[in-house]
Amino acid sequence: MSTTSPHPARTVLITGTSSGIGLAAAVAAARAGWRTVATLRNPDRADALRAAAAEAGVELDIRRLDVVDEESVAAAVDGVIADYGRLDAVVNNAGAGHLGTLELETVADVREVMEVNFFGVLNVSKAALPHLRATGGRLITVTSVGGVVGQPFNEAYCAAKFAVEGYMESLAPVARSLGVSVSVVEPGAVATEFVNNIGLDTDARVAAAGPYADALRAYIDRTVAQFTPDAAQTPAEAAASVLEALTAEEPAFRIQTSPWARGFTAAKLADQDGSAVLAMTDTWVR
Template identity: 40%
Template sequence: MKKNVLITGTSTGVGLESAILFAKNGYKVYATMRNLEKSNALKESIKKDDLDIDILELDVTKQETITKAVETIISKDGKLDVLLNNAGAGFGKTIEQATEKEIEWVTNVNYLGVVYTTKTVLPYMRKQKSGHIITLSSVGGLVGQPFNELYCGAKFAVEGFIESLATYVSPSFNINFSIIEPGGISTEFMTSAIKNTAVKGEFATGEYAPIFQKYMEGNQQRANETSESTYQTPLQVAEVIAEISNNEQPPLRVRTSAWAEDFTKLKTALDPDGLKQVQQITKTFL
């Protein structure tokens, strides 16, 4: 039986490209998304290339949809080989400006969604004593950035969550964990980030205005660079994910571009793939 993979957030961007790439690489793909009405792009690719992809509804903020999707996969295949935690959303406002509802939303989509989905698949992978959980993080999971404290905070939480699991679940149950850390991605994710960035109101006239203006100008400049671009395509990131999935001894952490590597080097230089830290913690406590 071919390997299978559950991918969250496959309507656009990295999730969409990953679903297509995994299928082309011989996986049975379960592509999930919150809103099935946004599945047209994926359906067109399935039809065009005759891809082995099933589309399922899954909202990472709703446990009942996660449970239903995972149980559907297990009932069909009796196993789950790879989970790709891809779903997420950009956000850029100061903590002062963000509403309580926005704070909860950023945390739920970018952190708790990873927790809930991982929690749901772990019992099955533990029973089969195999599996690979790959989670899309960001350089923002390693380095805090202006006007991104809520997003970065959620991604820092993701990194700590996955790293902690790797210290005892991996050696005990043969389940691998990998965190993917891109820089900017030219995708709907960027559209989401811009949509959820304060560009009016307080930032237009308040004390943060000149700082925010400088921040936005810098983002625009990097987006327009033609040499070593900050922004990758979704396919470029998906290719890194696909490569990691085929690695028998995958890294805990991997940056997806030279820019991302350079941006985070003060945090990663001593332990680029994160495995030394995990091994040290495992040795210390277990």
């Protein structure tokens, strides 16, 4: 493919685009004029992505990328550079939900959550950074309000998202010194397949929870209610904040996707001794 145009299209690579925010962000970026490389771990799951692109009348370059496989990451990034000659932005969106608590799971379970949600982000970001430096590009990571507020029975997931937020907040001034903008996008509840993807069998989980059964039941009931279509954002609404990070002249480091998410995270960011957050989350398990 030729890269000799005096005004080459801006190229963005987005991970985790088979559904939800990633799919919506890929379509939104393409609509906004970005040459969009939409990646996913299993290309056999790209039917919904292709259908959404066709409905929107946009073209996507769909490729395989498994964030926990460094060779897969390198091949995807190298392929983008070989074909287009540039990489202007990366959106780290791929991730996996998890429900559990320390006494009811193994440390290996926690490591697996960290591998996908934290180290996967680092794998992609490390491969992309030399190319983002070359274009003065943008590194955007979809985290969660769970990367700001720790949530019951989400210890491993929140730990991974906290780690991403801390890493990117620390990286941001370093990257900025070389012309790369770093942002994190913090969704709250989004009506996607995210809850289904954690394999939630409520009755079985509660039955196996022993002394945690009552607290787990209370937490699950509250959380499922938060993810109903009536209560949650749509993926397209959340993806609008990803597009903001892509297109704003000077994007903020931390971008919440809704007024609810802004209020929720504000409780933590203004809570110097931690008492307000713990008073709130304590009610979720009673």
